[in-house]
Amino acid sequence: MGIKEIVEAINEERQSVGGIKNVVWLAAGGSYGGFYPAHYFLDQESRVIRSKNITSNEFVKAPPVFVGENTLAVVCSMRGTPETIEAAKVAKKRGAATIALYIDESELTEVCDYKLNYDSVALDDSDFSKTNAAYGLLMAMVVMDTVEGYEHMETAMQSFEKVDTLYKQAVIDIRTKAIKWSLQNRKSKSIHIMGSGAAYGAAYIFSICNIMEMLQIDSPTVNSCDFFHGPFEVIDEETSVFLLMGEGGSRPNDERAARFLQEFGGEKVFVLDSRDLGLDKIDPKVAEHFNHLIFSPILNNVFMRELAYQIKKDYTTRTYMWKAAYN
Structure with a gap:
């Protein structure tokens, strides 16, 4: 399943509790920072969806009280950071739907309801429209478009198609x-x-x-x-x-x-x-x-x-x- 299909399925599954109302972005280190554009997008653009970007172990020790059945937890780890796996378990225990972003299969991909494999930002031959940060941003846009509508969705999708080319030219130019x-x-x-x-x-x-x-x-x-x-x-x-x-x-x-x-x-x-x-x-x-x-x-x-x-x-x-x- 692609991002759009996963988000639509989760939102439909959660209609009895009002659909997706909250999104938490869970990760550690660079993966945590990689979710910043997704959180920033929802925080700036959405009128109805609450978004929180939180490091894995902070979430484990002090999960926000709003996390529950109408929450989508997007969890990222390249190879299965223990704190991040535990964060996914806490999110599930509180009733949230969970999506794992990963490079290598681990316990994280076993714990989460859905999983998406992404390209590493550190590899020159990656498609840079398919990194963890890119998938997080795309997911944020899809969530907003699904729940309340996003007027610039088509423009955004066209922009994702430019990312890899722009990045590879920038490497040369800079x-x-x-x-x-x-x-x-x-x-x-x-x-x-x-x-x-x-x-x-x-x-x-x-x-x-x-x-x-x-x-x-x-x-x-x-x-x-x-x-x-x-x-x-x-x-x-x-x-x-x-x-x-x-x-x-x-x-x-x-x-x-x-x-x-x-x-x-x-x-x-x-x-x-x-x-x-x-x-x-x-x-x-x-x-x-x-x-x-x-x-x-x-x-x-x-x-x-x-x-x-x-x-x-x-x-x-x-x-x-x-x-x-x-x-």
């Missing part, structure tokens, strides 16, 4: 800038990542998964809107800042931050504009919701890899992950 950024930051001990609106999830993943986890470099994530309420006090000519300037209503917040950084920052201020990645080729009625689908793989597969090369770091190695017990 390579030189990524090399220059990596050369400027090969000795940086801390790299601040900034973004806002629909692009904030990509900024978050770049910080916690790419810079901190893979390269073991300190990397705070700062919302461009909150930059002037504390974080800008650490800016000087030596501060390394990577700012995502996205499409959508929050773009002026990114532009405001960029103006300040260009005045008070130094050579290690870098602005990655969505328009340099081809997002201006997507219809502006839906473009902001596609920020993440281009930004996130570009950050992982171009910028992170280039910096790893410059610092001579094997980004598949870890200090604690898969080694130290933390249960």
Whole structure:
């Protein structure tokens, strides 16, 4: 079954309790960040559906009281993270319908009612319209269209068809800038990542998964809107800042931050504009919701890899992950 068929089946099954009224997006780490565009879409666009993006173990320990029979729980893990499997079990116990997004079969795909296999964001030959983030966003749009209608659904579907081509062209177009950024930051001990609106999830993943986890470099994530309420006090000519300037209503917040950084920052201020990645080729009625689908793989597969090369770091190695017990 495809996403549309699964969502329609769940909504029909749940008609006795009013159909789908809530969606929870459950995952850990990069998979959690990958659900940000789906949650952001429903949070911004829907008038009737409640959406919550929550990390797996937080959901296990403190599930929201609204989760019940009229809730859809979308659960993502590449290979079956134990905390995420437990989150799926908690969601089912509370009566929610469950969908697993996965790469490798695991107990998660056994626990959940439905399952969808996605393409890895880290593999160059993936179809980037079929990553976990892309499927999450598509599911959010389908849920809204099914429950209350989404006036730009056709435009959005046409935009998904452009994602893979736009991403692969962006890889070529941005390579030189990524090399220059990596050369400027090969000795940086801390790299601040900034973004806002629909692009904030990509900024978050770049910080916690790419810079901190893979390269073991300190990397705070700062919302461009909150930059002037504390974080800008650490800016000087030596501060390394990577700012995502996205499409959508929050773009002026990114532009405001960029103006300040260009005045008070130094050579290690870098602005990655969505328009340099081809997002201006997507219809502006839906473009902001596609920020993440281009930004996130570009950050992982171009910028992170280039910096790893410059610092001579094997980004598949870890200090604690898969080694130290933390249960």
